[in-house]
Amino acid sequence: MSEEIKAAEGKEESFEELLNQSFKTLDTGEKVTGIVTAITPTEVQVDVGAKQAAYIKFSELSDDPNAKPEDIVKVGDEIETYIVRVNDVEGYAELSKKRLDAVKVWENIETAVEEKTVLEGTVTEENKGGIVVSVKGVRVFVPASQSGQPRGADLSAMVKQKVQLRVTEVNRARRRVVGSIRAVTDEARRAAQEEVWANIEEGKRYSGTVKSMTSYGVFVDIGGVDGMVHISELSWSRIKTPAEVCKVGDPMEVYVISFDAEKRKISLGVKDHSVNPWQVFMDKYAVGDVATVRIVKLMSFGAFAEVVPGVDGLIHISQIADRRIEKPEDVLSENQTVDVKITAIDEEKQKISLSIRALLTPAVEETDEPAEIEE
CATH class of the missing domain: 2.40.50.140 (Nucleic acid-binding proteins)
Structure with missing residues (x-):
């Protein structure tokens, strides 16, 4: 063999050695980064820069059994994996993305505790x-x-x-x-509370939620802080309990009547005070008109009836029936709806006299009318 041939063979061996040395050494349990070269019906093939052909079984790609390989990786993607097994004899390496992800999650969870x-x-x-x-x-x-x-x-x-x-x-x-x-x-609630108290002012409006109810009103959550809506502020109509107009969980538009930042108390309102119920009544009715009203309170001397929300009139006991009665409840009951005639309006005192009898007996003696609208 000539010296030239020997030298050429030596160069070839040297080149092969250099090529082998350039490949990564794969060891089970290590992390390795590669490039996805193909996605077959059973596995994802990855070039990890080693002599061995590397692949990931679909079962080792994700912990989601319903996930599709093409939704997780694509050809050309760089992927970090965990080496499960290396077979130098057959020249392949099994990889797992799922196991590396699990290790990372545990590391992230441990870090999450510290931070x-x-x-x-x-x-x-x-x-x-x-x-x-x-x-x-x-x-x-x-x-x-x-x-x-x-x-x-x-x-x-x-x-x-x-x-x-x-x-x-x-x-x-x-x-x-x-x-x-x-x-x-709790932290989010504290932050929300501080936000409310930092920006609260009288008249400010909030979209709240009814949190709890009592006999005298409701508590409304306006963003981490509860405010109180007194029963008198819930409706222009006369109501006995808040349950007549709302329930726990209901959304409620409210505005701030007053607040005490030191005592952390807020008084809220619901009624629109820009609307004057008396003016609504005056615009709609006059003496002699017939109105359908709701009985809201029975007294010994008569019954109060709601003519429009926020405005009540008195039906004197003498005007409840076309006969003498001992007490209003002999004929009427609360929440009953009846037709009445408006017989008198005192604009200065904002009082109204009503009569059922006037509709039953057209000619009512004036002496039967009450001298004064009682409260």
């Missing part, structure tokens, strides 16, 4: 003493006391809801993660 990061997940089930939230495939247990729901609430209603939470405890060895939804909602 108190807010994470998002979906409630997957109600568990003994709480609920389970899936955060990127990791099960996070949220105790009932940290669910953000009232004590005794039906937690199964939260299943499939998206929630935000803070991770409070992580035990990676036992694969146990505990979180709190309440920590996030």
Whole structure:
């Protein structure tokens, strides 16, 4: 063999060695980044710059069994994976994106505990003493006391809801993660409260929600802060209980009547005071007109009836029937609707006299009329 041939063979061997040295060495358990070269019916092929052909089984691509490979990766994408197994004899390497994603999620969750990061997940089930939230495939247990729901609430209603939470405890060895939804909602509520108190002023309007009810009014949430609407401010009509006009959970447009930032109290109104009920009445009715009214209160001397919302008139006991009666409730009952004739209007005192009898007996003696509109 000539020296020239030997030299050429030596160069070829040297080139092959250099080429082999240029390939990455793949070791099981390591991370490796490659380029997607093909997507076949069973796997995703990846060029990782090694001698071995590398691929990812579809089952190792995502923890979502319904996910389609083409929705996760495309040819030409750079992808970071975890080396599951290397077979040098047959010249291939098995990779897993799913396992690397899981490792990253655990790392992110541990970091979230340190940095108190807010994470998002979906409630997957109600568990003994709480609920389970899936955060990127990791099960996070949220105790009932940290669910953000009232004590005794039906937690199964939260299943499939998206929630935000803070991770409070992580035990990676036992694969146990505990979180709190309440920590996030409480913080958001505090921020909203500060926002309300920083910008509140008399007359300001809010779109609120009825939070709770009492016999004397309702409490309305106006964005993390509850204000009180007294029963007298709920309606121009005379009502006995707030339940006549609203219920818990109802939206309610309100405005600020007054507030005490020090005591953290807010008085709210609903009635539109730009509307004058008396003027509405005067524009609509005159003495001699017939009106359909609602009985709102029975007294010993007669009955008060709502003519228009916010304006009541008195039907004196002598004007309730075409016969003598002992008491108004012998003929009338509260909330009953009756037709009456308007017999007198005192504009100065804003008082109205009404009569049912006038419609029953056309000729009513003037002496039967009450001398004064009583209260």
